Amino acid sequence: MSEKKAQTRERILQAAASAMLQRGPQEPGVADVMSAAGLTVGGFYAHFASKDALMLEVFEQLLRRRRDLMALLDSSLPGEERRTLAASFYLSRKHRDATHSGCPLPSSLGALPQLPETYRTLLAEHLEVLSAEMCDSPEEADKALADLALMVGGLALARALGAGDLSDRILRAAKSAVI
Structure with a gap:
Protein backbone atom coordinates (compact mmCIF):
# COMPACT_ATOMS: atom_id res chain seq x y z
CA MET A 1 0.00 0.00 0.00
CA SER A 2 1.39 3.40 -0.93
CA GLU A 3 2.14 5.94 1.77
CA LYS A 4 -0.55 8.30 0.48
CA LYS A 5 -3.17 5.53 0.39
CA GLU A 10 -5.98 6.35 8.45
CA ARG A 11 -7.97 9.59 8.00
CA ILE A 12 -11.07 7.54 7.23
CA LEU A 13 -10.49 5.33 10.28
CA GLN A 14 -10.07 8.37 12.54
CA ALA A 15 -13.24 10.01 11.21
CA ALA A 16 -15.16 6.76 11.64
CA ALA A 17 -13.84 6.35 15.20
CA SER A 18 -15.02 9.82 16.12
CA ALA A 19 -18.42 9.12 14.57
CA MET A 20 -18.74 5.79 16.39
CA LEU A 21 -17.88 7.34 19.74
CA GLN A 22 -20.51 10.02 19.25
CA ARG A 23 -23.31 8.06 17.53
CA GLY A 24 -22.53 4.35 17.68
CA PRO A 25 -21.64 1.96 14.86
CA GLN A 26 -24.92 2.06 12.91
CA GLU A 27 -25.87 5.69 12.50
CA PRO A 28 -22.96 7.32 10.72
CA GLY A 29 -23.17 6.76 6.99
CA VAL A 30 -20.29 6.48 4.57
CA ALA A 31 -20.99 10.02 3.37
CA ASP A 32 -20.77 11.35 6.95
CA VAL A 33 -17.47 9.59 7.60
CA MET A 34 -15.91 10.60 4.30
CA SER A 35 -17.02 14.20 4.71
CA ALA A 36 -15.50 14.30 8.21
CA ALA A 37 -12.29 12.92 6.73
CA GLY A 38 -12.32 15.65 4.07
CA LEU A 39 -12.81 13.10 1.27
CA THR A 40 -15.43 12.22 -1.29
CA VAL A 41 -17.63 9.13 -1.05
CA GLY A 42 -16.28 7.84 -4.34
CA GLY A 43 -12.92 6.99 -2.81
CA PHE A 44 -14.33 4.94 0.06
CA TYR A 45 -14.36 1.57 -1.69
CA ALA A 46 -10.68 1.86 -2.59
CA HIS A 47 -10.05 1.41 1.15
CA PHE A 48 -12.92 -0.68 2.55
CA ALA A 49 -15.24 -3.34 1.18
CA SER A 50 -18.26 -1.94 3.03
CA LYS A 51 -19.39 0.34 5.82
CA ASP A 52 -19.67 -2.74 8.05
CA ALA A 53 -16.03 -3.63 7.35
CA LEU A 54 -14.95 -0.09 8.26
CA MET A 55 -17.00 0.11 11.45
CA LEU A 56 -15.93 -3.36 12.60
CA GLU A 57 -12.27 -2.41 12.15
CA VAL A 58 -12.86 0.82 14.06
CA PHE A 59 -14.66 -1.04 16.87
CA GLU A 60 -11.73 -3.43 17.15
CA GLN A 61 -9.20 -0.57 17.20
CA LEU A 62 -11.10 1.34 19.86
CA LEU A 63 -11.40 -1.74 22.07
CA ARG A 64 -7.69 -2.47 21.62
CA ARG A 65 -6.84 1.09 22.68
CA ARG A 66 -8.85 0.58 25.88
CA ARG A 67 -6.93 -2.63 26.60
CA ASP A 68 -3.63 -0.89 25.87
CA LEU A 69 -4.52 1.77 28.45
CA MET A 70 -5.38 -0.90 31.00
CA ALA A 71 -2.07 -2.62 30.31
CA LEU A 72 -0.32 0.53 31.54
CA LEU A 73 -1.54 -0.22 35.07
CA ASP A 74 1.17 -1.71 37.27
CA SER A 75 0.69 -5.46 36.94
CA SER A 76 2.46 -5.99 40.26
CA LEU A 77 -0.49 -4.38 42.06
CA PRO A 78 -3.21 -6.70 43.34
CA GLY A 79 -6.19 -7.06 41.00
CA GLU A 80 -8.46 -5.11 43.34
CA GLU A 81 -6.08 -2.15 43.24
CA ARG A 82 -5.84 -2.32 39.42
CA ARG A 83 -9.66 -2.26 39.22
CA THR A 84 -9.77 0.68 41.62
CA LEU A 85 -7.30 2.64 39.49
CA ALA A 86 -9.20 1.73 36.32
CA ALA A 87 -12.49 2.86 37.87
CA SER A 88 -10.93 6.15 39.00
CA PHE A 89 -10.09 7.02 35.41
CA TYR A 90 -12.98 5.35 33.61
CA LEU A 91 -15.64 6.85 35.87
CA SER A 92 -14.26 10.37 35.78
CA ARG A 93 -15.87 13.56 34.52
CA LYS A 94 -13.04 13.90 32.01
CA HIS A 95 -13.81 10.50 30.48
CA ARG A 96 -17.57 11.13 30.58
CA ASP A 97 -17.13 14.43 28.73
CA ALA A 98 -14.69 13.07 26.13
CA THR A 99 -17.06 12.82 23.19
CA HIS A 100 -14.34 12.30 20.55
CA SER A 101 -12.25 9.80 22.47
CA GLY A 102 -12.71 7.21 25.14
CA CYS A 103 -14.60 3.98 25.36
CA PRO A 104 -16.87 2.99 22.46
CA LEU A 105 -19.11 0.75 24.55
CA PRO A 106 -21.58 3.32 25.92
CA SER A 107 -22.44 4.48 22.39
CA SER A 108 -22.34 1.01 20.81
CA LEU A 109 -23.91 -1.54 23.12
CA GLY A 110 -27.52 -0.87 22.14
CA ALA A 111 -26.76 -1.47 18.47
CA LEU A 112 -24.76 -4.70 18.84
CA PRO A 113 -27.76 -7.09 18.66
CA GLN A 114 -28.60 -5.70 15.19
CA LEU A 115 -25.03 -5.92 13.91
CA PRO A 116 -23.13 -8.96 12.59
CA GLU A 117 -22.04 -11.56 15.15
CA THR A 118 -18.42 -10.50 14.70
CA TYR A 119 -19.10 -7.40 16.84
CA ARG A 120 -20.29 -9.53 19.74
CA THR A 121 -17.34 -11.88 19.28
CA LEU A 122 -14.94 -8.92 19.49
CA LEU A 123 -16.73 -7.63 22.57
CA ALA A 124 -16.58 -11.04 24.27
CA GLU A 125 -12.85 -11.33 23.55
CA HIS A 126 -12.29 -7.81 24.83
CA LEU A 127 -14.14 -8.50 28.08
CA GLU A 128 -12.31 -11.79 28.63
CA VAL A 129 -8.90 -10.16 28.16
CA LEU A 130 -9.75 -7.14 30.30
CA SER A 131 -11.22 -9.18 33.14
CA ALA A 132 -8.15 -11.45 33.12
CA GLU A 133 -5.88 -8.39 33.35
CA MET A 134 -7.93 -7.00 36.23
CA CYS A 135 -7.73 -10.02 38.51
CA ASP A 136 -5.16 -12.26 40.10
CA SER A 137 -6.91 -15.62 39.81
CA PRO A 138 -9.67 -17.35 37.85
CA GLU A 139 -11.80 -17.22 41.02
CA GLU A 140 -11.64 -13.42 40.93
CA ALA A 141 -12.65 -13.19 37.24
CA ASP A 142 -16.38 -12.84 37.94
CA LYS A 143 -15.72 -9.90 40.27
CA ALA A 144 -13.64 -8.28 37.53
CA LEU A 145 -16.49 -8.83 35.02
CA ALA A 146 -18.99 -7.34 37.48
CA ASP A 147 -16.74 -4.32 37.97
CA LEU A 148 -16.40 -3.88 34.20
CA ALA A 149 -20.19 -4.08 33.79
CA LEU A 150 -20.65 -1.52 36.55
CA MET A 151 -18.08 0.83 35.02
CA VAL A 152 -19.55 0.65 31.50
CA GLY A 153 -23.11 1.01 32.78
CA GLY A 154 -22.18 3.90 35.04
CA LEU A 155 -20.38 5.71 32.25
CA ALA A 156 -23.24 5.09 29.81
CA LEU A 157 -25.78 6.57 32.24
CA ALA A 158 -23.53 9.52 33.08
CA ARG A 159 -22.91 10.28 29.39
CA ALA A 160 -26.62 9.97 28.62
CA LEU A 161 -27.42 12.56 31.30
CA GLY A 162 -24.57 14.88 30.36
CA ALA A 163 -22.71 17.07 32.82
CA GLY A 164 -24.74 17.74 35.93
CA ASP A 165 -25.36 16.75 39.52
CA LEU A 166 -27.09 13.41 38.89
CA SER A 167 -24.47 12.42 36.31
CA ASP A 168 -21.70 13.24 38.79
CA ARG A 169 -23.49 11.25 41.49
CA ILE A 170 -23.73 8.22 39.20
CA LEU A 171 -19.99 8.41 38.48
CA ARG A 172 -19.21 8.63 42.20
CA ALA A 173 -21.63 5.84 43.14
CA ALA A 174 -20.33 3.45 40.49
CA LYS A 175 -16.74 4.27 41.40
CA SER A 176 -17.39 3.65 45.09
CA ALA A 177 -19.01 0.29 44.28
CA VAL A 178 -15.85 -0.80 42.44
CA ILE A 179 -13.53 0.71 45.03
Whole structure:
Protein backbone atom coordinates (compact mmCIF):
# COMPACT_ATOMS: atom_id res chain seq x y z
CA MET A 1 0.00 0.00 0.00
CA SER A 2 1.39 3.40 -0.93
CA GLU A 3 2.14 5.94 1.77
CA LYS A 4 -0.55 8.30 0.48
CA LYS A 5 -3.17 5.53 0.39
CA ALA A 6 -2.21 4.46 3.94
CA GLN A 7 -2.55 8.06 5.16
CA THR A 8 -5.95 8.41 3.50
CA ARG A 9 -7.10 5.13 5.03
CA GLU A 10 -5.98 6.35 8.45
CA ARG A 11 -7.97 9.59 8.00
CA ILE A 12 -11.07 7.54 7.23
CA LEU A 13 -10.49 5.33 10.28
CA GLN A 14 -10.07 8.37 12.54
CA ALA A 15 -13.24 10.01 11.21
CA ALA A 16 -15.16 6.76 11.64
CA ALA A 17 -13.84 6.35 15.20
CA SER A 18 -15.02 9.82 16.12
CA ALA A 19 -18.42 9.12 14.57
CA MET A 20 -18.74 5.79 16.39
CA LEU A 21 -17.88 7.34 19.74
CA GLN A 22 -20.51 10.02 19.25
CA ARG A 23 -23.31 8.06 17.53
CA GLY A 24 -22.53 4.35 17.68
CA PRO A 25 -21.64 1.96 14.86
CA GLN A 26 -24.92 2.06 12.91
CA GLU A 27 -25.87 5.69 12.50
CA PRO A 28 -22.96 7.32 10.72
CA GLY A 29 -23.17 6.76 6.99
CA VAL A 30 -20.29 6.48 4.57
CA ALA A 31 -20.99 10.02 3.37
CA ASP A 32 -20.77 11.35 6.95
CA VAL A 33 -17.47 9.59 7.60
CA MET A 34 -15.91 10.60 4.30
CA SER A 35 -17.02 14.20 4.71
CA ALA A 36 -15.50 14.30 8.21
CA ALA A 37 -12.29 12.92 6.73
CA GLY A 38 -12.32 15.65 4.07
CA LEU A 39 -12.81 13.10 1.27
CA THR A 40 -15.43 12.22 -1.29
CA VAL A 41 -17.63 9.13 -1.05
CA GLY A 42 -16.28 7.84 -4.34
CA GLY A 43 -12.92 6.99 -2.81
CA PHE A 44 -14.33 4.94 0.06
CA TYR A 45 -14.36 1.57 -1.69
CA ALA A 46 -10.68 1.86 -2.59
CA HIS A 47 -10.05 1.41 1.15
CA PHE A 48 -12.92 -0.68 2.55
CA ALA A 49 -15.24 -3.34 1.18
CA SER A 50 -18.26 -1.94 3.03
CA LYS A 51 -19.39 0.34 5.82
CA ASP A 52 -19.67 -2.74 8.05
CA ALA A 53 -16.03 -3.63 7.35
CA LEU A 54 -14.95 -0.09 8.26
CA MET A 55 -17.00 0.11 11.45
CA LEU A 56 -15.93 -3.36 12.60
CA GLU A 57 -12.27 -2.41 12.15
CA VAL A 58 -12.86 0.82 14.06
CA PHE A 59 -14.66 -1.04 16.87
CA GLU A 60 -11.73 -3.43 17.15
CA GLN A 61 -9.20 -0.57 17.20
CA LEU A 62 -11.10 1.34 19.86
CA LEU A 63 -11.40 -1.74 22.07
CA ARG A 64 -7.69 -2.47 21.62
CA ARG A 65 -6.84 1.09 22.68
CA ARG A 66 -8.85 0.58 25.88
CA ARG A 67 -6.93 -2.63 26.60
CA ASP A 68 -3.63 -0.89 25.87
CA LEU A 69 -4.52 1.77 28.45
CA MET A 70 -5.38 -0.90 31.00
CA ALA A 71 -2.07 -2.62 30.31
CA LEU A 72 -0.32 0.53 31.54
CA LEU A 73 -1.54 -0.22 35.07
CA ASP A 74 1.17 -1.71 37.27
CA SER A 75 0.69 -5.46 36.94
CA SER A 76 2.46 -5.99 40.26
CA LEU A 77 -0.49 -4.38 42.06
CA PRO A 78 -3.21 -6.70 43.34
CA GLY A 79 -6.19 -7.06 41.00
CA GLU A 80 -8.46 -5.11 43.34
CA GLU A 81 -6.08 -2.15 43.24
CA ARG A 82 -5.84 -2.32 39.42
CA ARG A 83 -9.66 -2.26 39.22
CA THR A 84 -9.77 0.68 41.62
CA LEU A 85 -7.30 2.64 39.49
CA ALA A 86 -9.20 1.73 36.32
CA ALA A 87 -12.49 2.86 37.87
CA SER A 88 -10.93 6.15 39.00
CA PHE A 89 -10.09 7.02 35.41
CA TYR A 90 -12.98 5.35 33.61
CA LEU A 91 -15.64 6.85 35.87
CA SER A 92 -14.26 10.37 35.78
CA ARG A 93 -15.87 13.56 34.52
CA LYS A 94 -13.04 13.90 32.01
CA HIS A 95 -13.81 10.50 30.48
CA ARG A 96 -17.57 11.13 30.58
CA ASP A 97 -17.13 14.43 28.73
CA ALA A 98 -14.69 13.07 26.13
CA THR A 99 -17.06 12.82 23.19
CA HIS A 100 -14.34 12.30 20.55
CA SER A 101 -12.25 9.80 22.47
CA GLY A 102 -12.71 7.21 25.14
CA CYS A 103 -14.60 3.98 25.36
CA PRO A 104 -16.87 2.99 22.46
CA LEU A 105 -19.11 0.75 24.55
CA PRO A 106 -21.58 3.32 25.92
CA SER A 107 -22.44 4.48 22.39
CA SER A 108 -22.34 1.01 20.81
CA LEU A 109 -23.91 -1.54 23.12
CA GLY A 110 -27.52 -0.87 22.14
CA ALA A 111 -26.76 -1.47 18.47
CA LEU A 112 -24.76 -4.70 18.84
CA PRO A 113 -27.76 -7.09 18.66
CA GLN A 114 -28.60 -5.70 15.19
CA LEU A 115 -25.03 -5.92 13.91
CA PRO A 116 -23.13 -8.96 12.59
CA GLU A 117 -22.04 -11.56 15.15
CA THR A 118 -18.42 -10.50 14.70
CA TYR A 119 -19.10 -7.40 16.84
CA ARG A 120 -20.29 -9.53 19.74
CA THR A 121 -17.34 -11.88 19.28
CA LEU A 122 -14.94 -8.92 19.49
CA LEU A 123 -16.73 -7.63 22.57
CA ALA A 124 -16.58 -11.04 24.27
CA GLU A 125 -12.85 -11.33 23.55
CA HIS A 126 -12.29 -7.81 24.83
CA LEU A 127 -14.14 -8.50 28.08
CA GLU A 128 -12.31 -11.79 28.63
CA VAL A 129 -8.90 -10.16 28.16
CA LEU A 130 -9.75 -7.14 30.30
CA SER A 131 -11.22 -9.18 33.14
CA ALA A 132 -8.15 -11.45 33.12
CA GLU A 133 -5.88 -8.39 33.35
CA MET A 134 -7.93 -7.00 36.23
CA CYS A 135 -7.73 -10.02 38.51
CA ASP A 136 -5.16 -12.26 40.10
CA SER A 137 -6.91 -15.62 39.81
CA PRO A 138 -9.67 -17.35 37.85
CA GLU A 139 -11.80 -17.22 41.02
CA GLU A 140 -11.64 -13.42 40.93
CA ALA A 141 -12.65 -13.19 37.24
CA ASP A 142 -16.38 -12.84 37.94
CA LYS A 143 -15.72 -9.90 40.27
CA ALA A 144 -13.64 -8.28 37.53
CA LEU A 145 -16.49 -8.83 35.02
CA ALA A 146 -18.99 -7.34 37.48
CA ASP A 147 -16.74 -4.32 37.97
CA LEU A 148 -16.40 -3.88 34.20
CA ALA A 149 -20.19 -4.08 33.79
CA LEU A 150 -20.65 -1.52 36.55
CA MET A 151 -18.08 0.83 35.02
CA VAL A 152 -19.55 0.65 31.50
CA GLY A 153 -23.11 1.01 32.78
CA GLY A 154 -22.18 3.90 35.04
CA LEU A 155 -20.38 5.71 32.25
CA ALA A 156 -23.24 5.09 29.81
CA LEU A 157 -25.78 6.57 32.24
CA ALA A 158 -23.53 9.52 33.08
CA ARG A 159 -22.91 10.28 29.39
CA ALA A 160 -26.62 9.97 28.62
CA LEU A 161 -27.42 12.56 31.30
CA GLY A 162 -24.57 14.88 30.36
CA ALA A 163 -22.71 17.07 32.82
CA GLY A 164 -24.74 17.74 35.93
CA ASP A 165 -25.36 16.75 39.52
CA LEU A 166 -27.09 13.41 38.89
CA SER A 167 -24.47 12.42 36.31
CA ASP A 168 -21.70 13.24 38.79
CA ARG A 169 -23.49 11.25 41.49
CA ILE A 170 -23.73 8.22 39.20
CA LEU A 171 -19.99 8.41 38.48
CA ARG A 172 -19.21 8.63 42.20
CA ALA A 173 -21.63 5.84 43.14
CA ALA A 174 -20.33 3.45 40.49
CA LYS A 175 -16.74 4.27 41.40
CA SER A 176 -17.39 3.65 45.09
CA ALA A 177 -19.01 0.29 44.28
CA VAL A 178 -15.85 -0.80 42.44
CA ILE A 179 -13.53 0.71 45.03
